Amino acid sequence: MKPFEVENMSITFGKVTVLPAVSFQIEAGECFGLVGESGSGKSTVLRCASMLLNLWDGEARIGGKSVKDMPAMERCRTLQMVFQDPYGSLHPRHSIRTTLSEPLRIHGLDNQQQRMEQAMTDVGLPLSFLDRFPHQLSGGQRQRVAIARALILEPDVLFLDEPTSALDVSVQAEILNLLVRLRDEKGFTYIMVSHDLAVIDHMCDRFAVMKSGHIVEVLPRTAILDGSAKAPYAQELIAASLAYEGAA
Amino acid sequence: MSMSHQTARSSTSATTARPRSQSVQTAINILTFLLKSPTSAFGIVVLALLILTAIFAPLIAGHDPYMQNLENTLSPPSAAHFFGTDELGRDIFARIVHGSRITLTIIFLVTITVGPIGLFVGTVAGYFGGKTDVVLMRVTDIFLSFPSLILSLAFVAALGPSLNNAIIAISLTAWPPIARLARAETMTFRGADYISAARLQGASPARIIWKSIVPMCLPSVLIRLTLNMATVILTAAGLGFLGLGAQPPMPEWGAMIATGRRYMIDSWWLVTFPGLAILCVSLAFNLLGDGLRDALDPKQMTKR
Numbered sequence: 137m138k139p140f141e142v143e144n145m146s147i148t149f150g151k152v153t154v155l156p157a158v159s160f161q162i163e164a165g166e167c168f169g170l171v172g173e174s175g176s177g178k179s180t181v182l183r184c185a186s187m188l189l190n191l192w193d194g195e196a197r198i199g200g201k202s203v204k205d206m207p208a209m210e211r212c213r214t215l216q217m218v219f220q221d222p223y224g225s226l227h228p229r230h231s232i233r234t235t236l237s238e239p240l241r242i243h244g245l246d247n248q249q250q251r252m253e254q255a256m257t258d259v260g261l262p263l264s265f266l267d268r269f270p271h272q273l274s275g276g277q278r279q280r281v282a283i284a285r286a287l288i289l290e291p292d293v294l295f296l297d298e299p300t301s302a303l304d305v306s307v308q309a310e311i312l313n314l315l316v317r318l319r320d321e322k323g324f325t326y327i328m329v330s331h332d333l334a335v336i337d338h339m340c341d342r343f344a345v346m347k348s349g350h351i352v353e354v355l356p357r358t359a360i361l362d363g364s365a366k367a368p369y370a371q372e373l374i375a376a377s378l379a380y381e382g383a384a
Numbered sequence: 385m386s387m388s389h390q391t392a393r394s395s396t397s398a399t400t401a402r403p404r405s406q407s408v409q410t411a412i413n414i415l416t417f418l419l420k421s422p423t424s425a426f427g428i429v430v431l432a433l434l435i436l437t438a439i440f441a442p443l444i445a446g447h448d449p450y451m452q453n454l455e456n457t458l459s460p461p462s463a464a465h466f467f468g469t470d471e472l473g474r475d476i477f478a479r480i481v482h483g484s485r486i487t488l489t490i491i492f493l494v495t496i497t498v499g500p501i502g503l504f505v506g507t508v509a510g511y512f513g514g515k516t517d518v519v520l521m522r523v524t525d526i527f528l529s530f531p532s533l534i535l536s537l538a539f540v541a542a543l544g545p546s547l548n549n550a551i552i553a554i555s556l557t558a559w560p561p562i563a564r565l566a567r568a569e570t571m572t573f574r575g576a577d578y579i580s581a582a583r584l585q586g587a588s589p590a591r592i593i594w595k596s597i598v599p600m601c602l603p604s605v606l607i608r609l610t611l612n613m614a615t616v617i618l619t620a621a622g623l624g625f626l627g628l629g630a631q632p633p634m635p636e637w638g639a640m641i642a643t644g645r646r647y648m649i650d651s652w653w654l655v656t657f658p659g660l661a662i663l664c665v666s667l668a669f670n671l672l673g674d675g676l677r678d679a680l681d682p683k684q685m686t687k688r
Binding site: 211217228229239242289 | 576577578580581582583584585586587591595596599600
């Protein structure tokens with residue numbers, strides 16, 4: 137379990153400043169949500185912190201150590217990411233076995249077969265699925281594979297980039313429960329990007345409301361229902377979400 | 385418990401057998417798909433005939449392709465000489481049969497040179513982008529801007545006419561379209577999540593290109609290479625015709641047409657049969673390429 141903090145993270149694409157200066161702290165073992173409308177920079181925070189984008193200013197520290205200073209191999213074993221679209225995040229020509237064994241081979245880990253079997257068991261997939269290809273799996277099963285791939289390097293921090301938004305509601309619940317269970321078992325620190333407050337309510341301890349690259353307010357989970365949000369935009373977002381939930 | 389143990393064991397035993405049977409199964413699937421359509425079936429049959437002819441050339445030919453018989457020059461097709469004889473009394477059928485070996489050598493060598501070079505340049509340029517892309521693509525543009533036959537001609541003229549130089553010259557002009565294709569393909573999925581995931585796992589760029597990008601580019605590159613083979617045959621025949629490819633007395637089809645040209649009016653069989661051979665083989669490669677395009681379509685792949 138390691139704490140995670142972001143300090144003055146800023147990035148510009150050409151003339152557009154996507155993140156002016158984002159800062160937040162997450163305690164070890166916490167699940168922290170990032171909510172906001174499309175284009176508010178939620179996913180960009182994750183992409184920067186995971187060094188998928190590397191031309192940004194500021195700091196992101198995991199357990200007090202900057203991700204920029206970490207050697208690539210160590211960084212990979214400290215943080216992993218689960219992507220939004222399970223149809224695009226698995227290589228279509230790789231079997232599940234290849235998908236899971238690649239990280240093990242890159243990092244030269246032993247007991248590959250056992251580790252793969254453990255990861256498959258952790259995400260609740262039968263071992264026979266190892267020899268399947270992504271197109272032979274359903275969306276929920278693919279997302280489980282993507283989670284297994286993230287688990288297999290035993291990271292401390294897991295970035296979840298809208299892990300359920302491409303899935304059906306009933307499958308969403310399965311994946312969320314799986315993520316909750318994994319956090320209880322393995323003590324991950326989660327950062328979860330979502331625009332669904334119901335998902336945040338289910339998963340997260342605290343969440344930050346983002347608008348055009350700024351963090352408007354950091355709120356505890358209870359703020360969704362008790363209306364304790366102070367910033368007008370956060371109030372508006374929560375009210376809109378509740379109204380939508382009520383209507384649906 | 386015993387149940388799960390059993391599953392684990394059966395899955396390990398499946399691992400060892402799987403990669404082979406999987407690829408064999410895919411190959412069989414593709415082949416049956418190709419044989420279903422008459423055009424690509426024609427392509428496969430002609431190419432199978434070509435390969436068999438090349439392998440068993442001495443058995444099929446019946447005559448020595450180099451044996452001259454000056455008492456029997458320019459004799460028309462007959463039972464003794466199926467396709468007649470040329471100006472030196474050599475059996476044309478035997479020369480065409482032996483020429484298939486030369487044609488296959490050219491195609492094979494050009495393809496194994498051009499495929500990897502094009503794939504490498506294209507995927508590297510497409511994956512890295514930026515300056516690497518600019519440099520590699522400008523080099524490609526330079527090669528593309530020459531008409532391919534002229535560049536081959538210049539190259540062969542500089543190094544001297546021979547079959548090997550013709551092969552090098554053709555390879556030199558054939559890789560840029562492959563590189564362009566591979567680059568375009570690479571750029572469509574270099575931003576895909578599975579590439580990001582591979583980077584997050586610590587995969588080096590070389591590993592990402594080899595393991596994730598090349599498998600995605602391979603089908604279209606294979607199709608392009610197959611379609612290219614027809615052009616390669618024609619260019620080789622063209623160089624042979626101009627006297628810059630295979631040298632006499634090698635029975636290269638293009639060179640045979642070139643020498644037969646002088647006797648064309650009286651002895652039509654000198655140019656007709658080598659011409660038909662070139663036509664059939666390049667047509668077969670074109671049809672096979674078209675068939676492969678359908679067979680390797682990703683949407684077809686998902687059915688398998």
